[in-house]
Each structure stands twice: as structure tokens, then as C-alpha cells.
Amino acid sequence: MMLPEFAGFFENAAQQRLAFPYCRRCANFHWYPMPRCPQCRSRDIIWRSIEGRGELVSFSHVMHAFDKSRSDALPYVVALVKFADAPGVNLITNIDAPAMDTLQVGDSVVPVFRTDDGEQPMVEFRLA
Numbered sequence: 226m227m228l229p230e231f232a233g234f235f236e237n238a239a240q241q242r243l244a245f246p247y248c249r250r251c252a253n254f255h256w257y258p259m260p261r262c263p264q265c266r267s268r269d270i271i272w273r274s275i276e277g278r279g280e281l282v283s284f285s286h287v288m289h290a291f292d293k294s295r296s297d298a299l300p301y302v303v304a305l306v307k308f309a310d311a312p313g314v315n316l317i318t319n320i321d322a323p324a325m326d327t328l329q330v331g332d333s334v335v336p337v338f339r340t341d342d343g344e345q346p347m348v349e350f351r352l353a
């Protein structure tokens with residue numbers, strides 16, 4: 226189920242764009258979506274798309290399925306990614322890595338958009 230405040234993220238992802246909430250009053254990005262800017266309290270917030278290239282801040286290899294529906298996805302990588310053109314955004318996401326032990330903090334990653342018919346678009350990242 227998609228929370229309504231995330232609709233802008235997925236509408237942009239359906240168009241192969243990565244976008245985050247951006248305050249037009251103080252010119253800052255923030256994440257997660259909030260009704261008011263966490264910097265200046267303004268409600269003048271738009272979804273602003275970015276180039277998409279990010280940097281791996283941290284990551285973890287998930288070897289155990291906490292939710293049985295994800296058992297067939299094991300092992301997978303959960304990561305924290307930041308963006309030079311969206312300072313202040315730290316996105317928790319998955320990394321589609323061919324060999325998990327090739328990842329290093331500081332690696333450059335790019336988004337991969339998956340849009341199956343009728344499904345919520347999915348965004349994950351791969352090494353650039």
C-alpha cells in the first residue's frame with residue numbers, strides 16, 4: 226500500500242525520474258515527505274527531479290528473511306544513498322549488485338526503474 230505523501234515519488238519513478246521534496250522558500254531538499262519544510266516550516270514544497278547518480282553511504286547484506294515473502298530474494302543489499310544534487314536526502318534503497326562483496330562505501334550508483342503494468346513502480350540502484 227502506498228502512503229499518499231509518497232505519491233510524487235512514485236509518479237516520477239513511473240516516468241524514469243528520481244524526485245524528492247524541495248522547498249521553494251529556502252531551496253532545500255528533504256526526505257521523507259513532510260507537510261511542512263523541516264528547515265523553514267514553509268508549505269511551498271514541490272517534487273523536484275534530480276540527475277539520479279548517487280553515492281553509497283552505507284550498506285548491509287540481508288541474509289535472513291524477516292518477512293517470508295522475501296525469502297526468494299535472498300541475499301539482497303539494503304543501502305543508504307546520498308546525492309550531490311539533492312543535499313540533505315539520504316535514501317534507504319536496494320542495490321542490485323552482481324557480487325555483493327564488490328560494493329564499497331563511496332561507490333557511485335545509478336537508479337534502475339521497474340514499472341510492471343498495474344504495479345507500483347519500483348526504484349533500486351546498481352553500480353554506475
Ligand SMILES: [Zn+2]
Pocket residue numbers: 248249250251252253262263264265266267
Ligand atoms: Zn524550507
